[in-house]
Amino acid sequence: MENKELYRPLEVCVSDMEHWDRRPLVYHFFEIVQILEGSGVRRTNLNDFPYEKGSIFLFTPVDCRGFKALTPTRFCSIRFSEVFLGQYKSETDRARIVQWLKQLEHIFSHHNRFQQLLVKDAGDCKLITSLINNVVQEYEQKQAYHEENLQHLITLLLNILARNAADHTAATTGPDTEPLINRMLLHVRQHISDAEKLRVDYLAAHFNLSANYVGEYFRKLTGESLQHYITQYKINMVQQRLAFSTLTISQIAGELGFTDESHLGRQFRKHSGVSPLEYRKNARLVGS
Incomplete structure (x- = not known):
């Protein structure tokens, strides 16, 4: 899968679907998409599902998603990184928002991702x-205090x-109905810093799978x-x-x-082609 990065903490756009890259891409940021006009098919993590006017989709980092319009489609996309919502001066506020984001991703990951988000309350x-x-409007006009x-x-x-995702989850899913792959992906995200809980033997025991089958299933x-x-x-x-x-x-x-800064540097250069310092410098140049 190809990847798409977000080089600013926030991007907002209203566009026709013809300007969307039709290839499914892995987007490394949160995204809210509202379909303003039209109908078609969205692809999420290799599964295809219909969309129509009014549909709202929630995507978390590393979801692979794409759209195929069947009728002329116009949409609004709000893309943001966790940094956008974490730009607070005090450590107390920062700790609070980080915890809130973790809870938010947990809710988004657990709502029934095989349907659009159902917002039933008219209000x-x-x-x-x-x-x-x-x-x-705030994003386009950029008046005083627009960032705040x-x-x-x-x-x-x-x-x-x-709130609606949580309500929908409570009504439609439970421990026995949530797809196993969703639970496995969520586990990886929640324990990405804990190598022990990402080992195949741990995953096999945790999800009641054969150790030989974990990789094949994934x-x-x-x-x-x-x-x-x-x-x-x-x-x-x-x-x-x-x-x-x-x-x-x-x-x-x-x-x-990571074991230390040197370990991070080696792994990062291997997968990104540049050192962490070079990447930081280039990213800030692009965002300036």
Whole structure:
């Protein structure tokens, strides 16, 4: 699968689907997509599902997604990294928002991803539409305090969506109905810094699979090897932190479970072609 990065903490666009890259790509950021007009098919993690006017989709980092329009389609896309919502000055606020984002990703990952997000409450539907319109307006006009307003608007939007995702999950899924691959992907994301919990023998015991079948099952459902997914997800998290945070490379290494800064550097250069410092410098030049 090809990858797509986000070189700014936030991007908002309203566009026709013909401008969307039709190849499914792995996007390394959160994204909210609302279909404004049209119908077609969306592809999420190698599965195809219909969309129509009013559909809203929630995507987490490393979801592979794409769209194929069957009738002329117009959409609004709000893309953001965890850094966008974590730009707070105090450590207390930063810790709070990081924990909130983890909970949010947990909800998004556990809602029934084989359907569109169902927002049944009429008041919530109107509120979501109004919030998205306000986000687009603030982003395009860039008046005074627009960054602060965008942060608050998107936080409110995510709270409303998360509430509906949580309600939908409670009504339609449970421990026995949630697809195994979803639970396995969520486990990898939650424990990406803990190598022991990503070992094949641990995953086999945790998900009640044969150790010999874990890798085969993962590749069959995702189209890539388990080890490649783990490595790529970790490298993408490093890229996000290099591009958008002020963490040192040593701090990033410690956070994401690398042995030390040297270990991170070797792995990062192997998969990205440049050193962490070069990547940080290039990313900031692109974003400036």
